[in-house]
Amino acid sequence: MPNTAAATKNTDTKVITGKVRFSYCHIFQPQAAEEGNEPKYSVCLLIPKSDKDTLRKIKAAVEAAKQLGSKLWDGKIPANLKTPLRDGDAERPDQPEYEGMFFLNATSKTAPGVVDSRLRAVIDSTEVYSGCYGRASVNFYPFNKKGNRGVACGLNNVQKLADGDYLGGRSRAEDDFEAYGDAGDDEDDFLG
Numbered sequence: 001m002p003n004t005a006a007a008t009k010n011t012d013t014k015v016i017t018g019k020v021r022f023s024y025c026h027i028f029q030p031q032a033a034e035e036g037n038e039p040k041y042s043v044c045l046l047i048p049k050s051d052k053d054t055l056r057k058i059k060a061a062v063e064a065a066k067q068l069g070s071k072l073w074d075g076k077i078p079a080n081l082k083t084p085l086r087d088g089d090a091e092r093p094d095q096p097e098y099e100g101m102f103f104l105n106a107t108s109k110t111a112p113g114v115v116d117s118r119l120r121a122v123i124d125s126t127e128v129y130s131g132c133y134g135r136a137s138v139n140f141y142p143f144n145k146k147g148n149r150g151v152a153c154g155l156n157n158v159q160k161l162a163d164g165d166y167l168g169g170r171s172r173a174e175d176d177f178e179a180y181g182d183a184g185d186d187e188d189d190f191l192g
Contacts, residue, residue: 012064013140014156018054021046021133023097023167024105027112027158028125041155042107045136046088049100058085058104061140065151069142073149082150084140097131097167106138106155113157122160130167134160 023044030039047054062085066077073081084105088098114122122128137156143149 010139013061013068015054015057015061015138015140017045017047017058017136017138018051019133019135019161020048020051020054021097021101021131021164022128022158023103023130025128025130025132027114027128027155030109030111038109040107040109041111042105043136043155043158044103044105045138046097046101046103049102055085055102058140062151065140065142069144069149069151072142072144078149080149082148084151084153104138104153106136106153108155112155115157115159117159117161119159128158128160131164132160133162133164134158 023046025043027041027043030041032039033042047058049055062083066081070077085102086104088095088101088103092098092103114128116122116127128134136158139154139156140151141154143152
């Protein structure tokens with residue numbers, strides 16, 4: 001019988017999501033999750049429960065990562081294994097953006113590639129933010145650190161597809177203000 005861990009390929013653990021919403025978006029500047037931790041690039045992906053295709057791909061990739069992890073975990077898959085896909089309705093009932101969503105946190109030590117819907121590189125860090133919509137390329141991998149065993153989600157690349165309302169109460173300056181006066185108005189008229 002073939003060793004399933006050895007037969008698992010990187011393509012088995014990689015997923016390109018459907019349209020998701022980005023939350024806790026730190027893809028241009030790494031940030032430490034807690035003081036003293038190593039800074040990482042990260043994003044929380046809010047996946048609609050109706051996106052059965054993306055969810056099926058994630059579950060299959062997590063299973064493939066578990067098979068890879070069996071050699072880290074003494075040849076077997078632990079019953080209390082931590083997995084990255086979580087239920088927003090159950091775990092974040094006080095946050096309306098998580099309603100009807102599954103979510104997972106993807107991280108990387110290296111900066112992800114970031115493109116727009118036409119595959120042009122996005123270099124303006126204000127263009128991709130918590131609340132906008134896009135797709136992500138992620139990879140699932142097993143871990144065994146200090147007695148914690150599980151499957152984590154690595155962030156590869158991000159594609160922005162559409163704007164959305166900022167999460168966390170932030171807004172765009174263009175939405176907060178209306179144009180004031182004429183461009184030809186003299187400052188003295190305003191003060192006078």
